[in-house]
Amino acid sequence: xxxxxxxxxxxxxKGIRSIIAVSSGxxxxxxxxxxxxxxxxxxxxxxxxxxxxxxxxSPSTHIILGIEDVKPKEEKGIVPPRVHGLEYMSIVYxxxxxxxxxxxxxxxxxxxxxxxxxxxxxxxxxxxxxxxGIGDATLDLIRLIKxxxxxxxxxxSRLAFETVKKLASLLExxxxxxxxxxxxxxMSRHKSIRRQVERMxxxxxxxxxxxxxxxxxxxxxxxxxxxxxxxxxxxxxxKI
Amino acid sequence: xxxxxxxxxxxxxKGIRSIIAVSSGxxxxxxxxxxxxxxxxxxxxxxxxxxxxxxxxSPSTHIILGIEDVKPKEEKGIVPPRVHGLEYMSIVYxxxxxxxxxxxxxxxxxxxxxxxxxxxxxxxxxxxxxxxGIGDATLDLIRLIKxxxxxxxxxxSRLAFETVKKLASLLExxxxxxxxxxxxxxMSRHKSIRRQVERMxxxxxxxxxxxxxxxxxxxxxxxxxxxxxxxxxxxxxxKI
Numbered sequence: 125x126x127x128x129x130x131x132x133x134x135x136x137x138k139g140i141r142s143i144i145a146v147s148s149g150x151x152x153x154x155x156x157x158x159x160x161x162x163x164x165x166x167x168x169x170x171x172x173x174x175x176x177x178x179x180x181x182s183p184s185t186h187i188i189l190g191i192e193d194v195k196p197k198e199e200k201g202i203v204p205p206r207v208h209g210l211e212y213m214s215i216v217y218x219x220x221x222x223x224x225x226x227x228x229x230x231x232x233x234x235x236x237x238x239x240x241x242x243x244x245x246x247x248x249x250x251x252x253x254x255x256x257g258i259g260d261a262t263l264d265l266i267r268l269i270k271x272x273x274x275x276x277x278x279x280x281s282r283l284a285f286e287t288v289k290k291l292a293s294l295l296e297x298x299x300x301x302x303x304x305x306x307x308x309x310x311m312s313r314h315k316s317i318r319r320q321v322e323r324m325x326x327x328x329x330x331x332x333x334x335x336x337x338x339x340x341x342x343x344x345x346x347x348x349x350x351x352x353x354x355x356x357x358x359x360x361x362x363k364i
Numbered sequence: 365x366x367x368x369x370x371x372x373x374x375x376x377x378k379g380i381r382s383i384i385a386v387s388s389g390x391x392x393x394x395x396x397x398x399x400x401x402x403x404x405x406x407x408x409x410x411x412x413x414x415x416x417x418x419x420x421x422s423p424s425t426h427i428i429l430g431i432e433d434v435k436p437k438e439e440k441g442i443v444p445p446r447v448h449g450l451e452y453m454s455i456v457y458x459x460x461x462x463x464x465x466x467x468x469x470x471x472x473x474x475x476x477x478x479x480x481x482x483x484x485x486x487x488x489x490x491x492x493x494x495x496x497g498i499g500d501a502t503l504d505l506i507r508l509i510k511x512x513x514x515x516x517x518x519x520x521s522r523l524a525f526e527t528v529k530k531l532a533s534l535l536e537x538x539x540x541x542x543x544x545x546x547x548x549x550x551m552s553r554h555k556s557i558r559r560q561v562e563r564m565x566x567x568x569x570x571x572x573x574x575x576x577x578x579x580x581x582x583x584x585x586x587x588x589x590x591x592x593x594x595x596x597x598x599x600x601x602x603k604i
Contacts, residue, residue: 149422150391150392150421150422151390151391151392151421151496151497152390152391152392152393152519152524153392156523181390181496181497181499182389182390182497182523182526182527184523184526187522187523187526188523227468227499227500227503228467228468228469228471228500229468231468256391256421257391257421257422259421259467259499260467260468263467279392280579281579281582282427282579282582282583283396283422283424283427283428283582284392286422286424286427287422311576336551339520339521339522342521342522342523343522
């Protein structure tokens with residue numbers, strides 16, 4: 125029998141105009157930082173925005189945004205708290221922030237549960253902070269949220285970009301739209317990633333220089349929004 | 365009924381003196397580079413060494429070592445090819461290097477299959493390049509290889525170290541020995557990670573400064589061994 129919660133999910137998401145999954149081929153490329161800054165930039169531009177941290181491998185947007193003490197409200201489902209002008213929800217509210225790893229089927233179950241109980245308001249954008257790579261959770265999410273579009277974050281490193289090619293090819297095979305690729309932590313002027321992305325027929329959304337201030341602004345949204353990093357993400361936000 | 369392959373695994377590993385799982389809380393911290401350089405350093409010191417890439421999320425040691433064309437030999441199982449003085453095996457030989465994501469049960473199955481068919485020689489060290497984090501594969505591996513010891517790689521970033529705390533606490537709960545923590549990509553002199561590691565009661569094995577030459581030496585072992593990065597890993601190799 126089909127899980128009855130799956131039918132509820134599209135109902136829960138129907139007030140949302142655009143769903144952007146911020147993803148990456150591998151971890152450590154700044155995906156969660158880009159997702160957080162992207163959501164905050166869209167708020168600044170006057171949009172109604174939600175941020176949903178689904179990265180069960182290492183949920184970190186609550187640390188980046190410094191909102192560790194806020195909890196969602198239970199009311200015929202879960203109402204995401206409003207923080208820094210956005211509606212916020214995270215898998216840490218489900219799994220807790222401890223060392224309990226979720227095994228395969230539990231991850232699927234957690235995703236379905238979270239998507240079916242969360243009561244988003246009417247939103248222009250819902251930004252998803254995805255787990256890195258092309259594991260079960262990515263495949264589940266594509267199945268559960270049909271109209272999602274992907275934004276892929278990479279670094280200039282060959283090791284990171286090799287995994288981007290795999291992710292992009294998977295998404296192409298599944299006919300999932302890719303908004304474009306962002307090159308983060310750039311330290312040189314090489315155009316190699318841009319060229320390779322364009323050769324793949326994918327939009328190159330921009331470069332973000334390596335910015336040492338970002339680490340110091342983790343947990344402090346005002347400081348984060350003042351960085352060059354955030355300025356670049358704001359330019360990218362205009363393109364999606 | 366128990367999978368008969370599981371009994372074969374300890375048989376396959378019985379000629380190996382020490383098994384080191386190079387792991388991390390999250391991706392992008394340089395885990396595969398440390399695992400590769402560690403294996404090469406141990407070869408340089410005269411040990412018999414194997415390197416086994418089990419990071420199904422983004423296998424990359426074959427790219428780092430520039431051994432993309434070598435294939436293992438089938439002979440009553442699989443005999444790992446000898447490259448750069450070490451016995452080498454990777455999950456890419458099982459999954460292929462394409463975009464086909466392995467789903468949960470397939471990952472377990474791939475691990476069991478690989479561990480039960482690979483015929484290692486008599487080795488002083490087998491270095492495992494683990495998937496990042498505390499997912500199914502990590503738990504499976506702990507179950508399948510009982511005498512594994514973990515070496516954890518982190519960066520100075522708070523986001524990376526938060527996930528190290530979770531991994532270390534999981535391993536402690538499972539009574540799995542941790543050789544120690546390595547702080548990679550260090551750009552400042554802060555001692556904060558060292559202090560936190562020591563407070564956890566875990567050995568701090570050393571710092572590796574951020575080294576821009578590493579990216580350019582991907583695929584070229586001689587160049588890699590000439591970097592400051594490799595020099596630091598060699599110091600760490602003396603401590604395990």
